[in-house]
Amino acid sequence: MSQDIKTVDAIVIGAGFAGLYAIKHIRDAGFTVQAFEAGDGIGGTWYWNHYPGARVDLECWDYSYSFSPELQDEWEWSHRYPTAQELMAYLEHVADRFKLREKIQFNTRVDSAEFIESENLWLARTSDGKALKARFLVPATGGLSVPKPPEIPGIETFKGEAYHTGRWPRKEPTYEGKRIGVIGTGSSGVQVIHTLAGKCKHLTVFQRTAVFVVPAKNYPLTPEMRQRARATYAERRALSRITRFGIPAAMPNDSALEATPEERQAKFENAWINSQLLGFRQCFGDILSDGKANDLVAEFIRDKIRTIVKNPETAKKLLPYGFPFGTKRPCLSDNYYDVFNRDDVSLVDLKSTPIVRIVPDGIETTEGLIELDMLIYATGYDALTGALTHIDVRGIGGQRLSDKWEDGAKTYLGLMTAGFPNLFTVTGPGSPGPLANMSMSIEQHVDWITDCMAYLRNHGIVRIDTEPAQENAWMDHVQEVVSRTLYEKANSWYRGANVPGKPQIFLPYLGGHGNYRNKCDEVAAMGYQGFVLTRASGTGDAAASRFAEAGLAGGSV
Ligand code: N01
Secondary structure: OHHHOOEEEEEEEOOOHHHHHHHHHHHHOOOOEEEEOOOOOOOOHHHHOOOOOOEOOOOOOOOOOOOOHHHHHHOOOOEOOOEHHHHHHHHHHHHHHOOOHHHEEOOOOEEEEEEEOOOOEEEEEEOOOOEEEEEEEEEOOOOOOOEOOOOOOOHHHOOOEEEEHHHOOOOOOOOOOOEEEEEOOOHHHHHHHHHHOOOOOEEEEEEOOOOOEEOOOOOEOOHHHHHHHHHHHHHHHHHHOOOOOOOOOOOOOOOOOOOOHHHHHHHHHHHHHOOOOOOOOOOOOOOOOOHHHHHHHHHHHHHHHHHHOOOHHHHHHHOOOOOOOOOOOOEEOOOHHHHOOOOOEEEEEOOOOOEEEEEOOEEEEOOEEEEOOEEEEOOOEOOOOHHHHOOEEEOHHHOEHHHHOOOOOOOEOOOEOOOOOOEOOOOOOOOOHHHOOHHHHHHHHHHHHHHHHHHHHHOOEEEEEEOHHHHHHHHHHHHHHHHOOOHHHOOOHHHOOOOOOOOOOOOOOOOOHHHHHHHHHHHHHOOOOOEEEEEOOOOOOOOOOEEOOOOOOOOOO
């Protein structure tokens, strides 16, 4: 039976930003590729998250592929921060331009993947009842793709419409005349709230934790702006490859505490006026590492909230406390706080007025029933690990990935986890991932993975794995770097704190995109130092890595 199963060089899971580039780059390196995508179209995160107001919070010049100058030149971005719909159109264009669709099987989930040790192949089983083998498994499943339900009793009893932002229906719901409740005030909730306010009969915001929202300053792009961006693309991308966040923004070294109050005020005002995601963090070098410096920014933003929101009681509820600025992803919006000055928007502070249960007609809080026609869950994701552990992945000895990561995900360089050979994670836990420009990080990972695959092919190596000691040392380093910052002080999804029962370990690598890229390149240049390479029997190799003779017939990649 196993003879009948087709074998390809690589299975890619997902057809979002990461999956598309993986398909292209791996195919162009001469490998056979099959991709599977659960949705019926291209887009990944943007396919599932096209809720009202969904748009990226990095500038389009940075949150886009850099691998093709022609693509950069021909694509016409409409806004500084494109919507989910525009990003989908871009990704569809990429799929067509580079002829990637033929490699993708849509509407198909990879349910399980098992490493067949005797063959050094992955055996994947898919939701259409079929199976496929591959030398390499490349889950490009995204860090924010498994929605986290709100864990509120009675959720199934609600008789109105209910949607999670991460699974938005393809057919846009109507909002006019409806009483809508939004649970959650992270990046997704903030975008939904500022977009639906004024477009429905009444909007009720259920806020558990107030967040820092800074102006987006989104604007339409003119032909001149596009022309300027095109002229500097090469420079911009080159700089992004060496910076901490993977965008062309250098981080300063000076301390907020050493500046005069006037200097601080001027910088903070400038960050507020000329806002962008990193604006406040770029004001001084210690905003993310010194609690007192951070408090200065936090208080500056709280003052803005007090000024914008007219009702002092409402303003007070919207003031973020309990975590340093920047340690949960700040949100961008041009009118979030103004929305709370409207008569058709109300705020329920769940700290003082908790939800008791969801009932057929709405939400019952400790202060009574709020009747609703539609409920929107903007409650986030089982981030960074969820998409991987939801697939039944089994490595050496049948070990389940979900069991191995029971006490926290472990990887070497965010690229491989020991005991799961030939499986490369794209922007996985232990890599900078969400704490850098995702599109830059994706390209860096896919380039590295493809180069590695080519190296293995050229050297007759049929298996690559890492060792527990390597990943322990790497994850210790990830924790050590974060301990030098304020990030650990927040109950964020970066450390799994948003999912009840999830082990809490800080997963993204904070050492900086540029440094991380150098480290990955260095490891490769040293013959994949820290990885265990197993060759097909009978071939020789002088690489510095340790080889384990597996005695296998192979080299068929
Ligand atoms: O999810 P989140 P998200 N009862 O986890 C609340 C990226 N992104 O989808 O903070 C009541 O940040 C929860 O409250 P608390 C971006 O990286 C980017 O908004 O846990 N509330 C929180 O308020 C972002 O960081 C863009 O106390 C409950 C909210 O739900 C990441 O995706 C746009 C609850 C979840 O916030 C995730 O953002 C959108 C409960 N039971 C997303 N459970 C852009 O590029 C959870 N909450 C602009």
